[in-house]
Amino acid sequence: MTSTSRARPGRPVDPDIEPRVIKATLEVYGAVGWAGFTIDAVARTSKVGKAAIYRRWASKQDLIAAAILSLKAPKPVEVTGHLRDDLTEIANRVARRYLGPHGLAHIRAMVEAKVYPDVLGEALEHIRRGAIASGRKTVLAAIEAGELPPGTSPSLVMDGLAGTIMHHILMVPNSKLAKLADDPSTFIEQAVDFVLAGAGWSGPEPE
């Protein structure tokens, strides 16, 4: 079904409606979570009518799931086989994700997926699988290139990298959060060095 088939005659469809509603959903969900979430608040925030929202998403459950799914990285990490470069790219993505405008919605969804798996489980599982695949490819390429010991656990390396960044963001006092979001590069470099050493990185093979 094309979107025009849903439009009423004489009333052009605003192509902007869906991204606006998704953005508002992430804002509202990030602030209040599942228990406080209402379509009313999304309508107010997005300035889109409730009827137009319900025409596209049947329930608040569907809407939140679609919004969380939209946080999935648009394309997988390009693995170069140079571990420092690859981990830096992943660390930058993780930092942007959690420090960005929808970072709270994302972390909140990870927490609430434990309480409301029916609402959030599937969307989170998609994101989880993407992250696991990227981590696996990265670590296996580094083992192949002789930069990591055979048998290195991809999930431990990824928990180490993403977890160090997430915990740092959660522990930073609110007064310093904007500065970190503005330029996380120094912290990212420290975190990558820490994880490289943790994983037993031997550096690139000599040319």
Add this chain to the structure above:
Amino acid sequence: MTSTSRARPGRPVDPDIEPRVIKATLEVYGAVGWAGFTIDAVARTSKVGKAAIYRRWASKQDLIAAAILSLKAPKPVEVTGHLRDDLTEIANRVARRYLGPHGLAHIRAMVEAKVYPDVLGEALEHIRRGAIASGRKTVLAAIEAGELPPGTSPSLVMDGLAGTIMHHILMVPNSKLAKLADDPSTFIEQAVDFVLAGAGWSGPEPE
């Protein structure tokens, strides 16, 4: 003011009321967060009347803050100067905290302190200071003992350790969470080894 001074004549005070209300508060808060939190739900869960709750805590804000503060470790980590032992003790505390019955309330509070600093900021700040002090003492003792390079960042080591554990718990599929909670020792050992290597641990000095 002792608790008896608040009791009505002829009606003995149940010494159990406060811990029961705090426990119920953590359950309710863990499930729904600040936006969905009500004293009604706490009253139902704890089977304590609303009047008795309001006699002790003036508002839901006060009640949540008291409940989060109750998650603070009762005593600081005893630092031995043997880094593997000290980090294992800290890792066990972190894992118990996040995998325990109030783990979700704790992580949720860390997230929501960014959205509602007025409600949660102070309680979280107490817990944060305790964790920072333990990490600092541990890392400084290990530097002193020659087990870590001078200049090692205590906060990076703590973000690495607590973050790796937190991220692992958030990423584990719900179906495997009970097994992890039941026996996290294998994962904890891996996480501690990872962090020791990450921090550039040189092992204990030879005797």
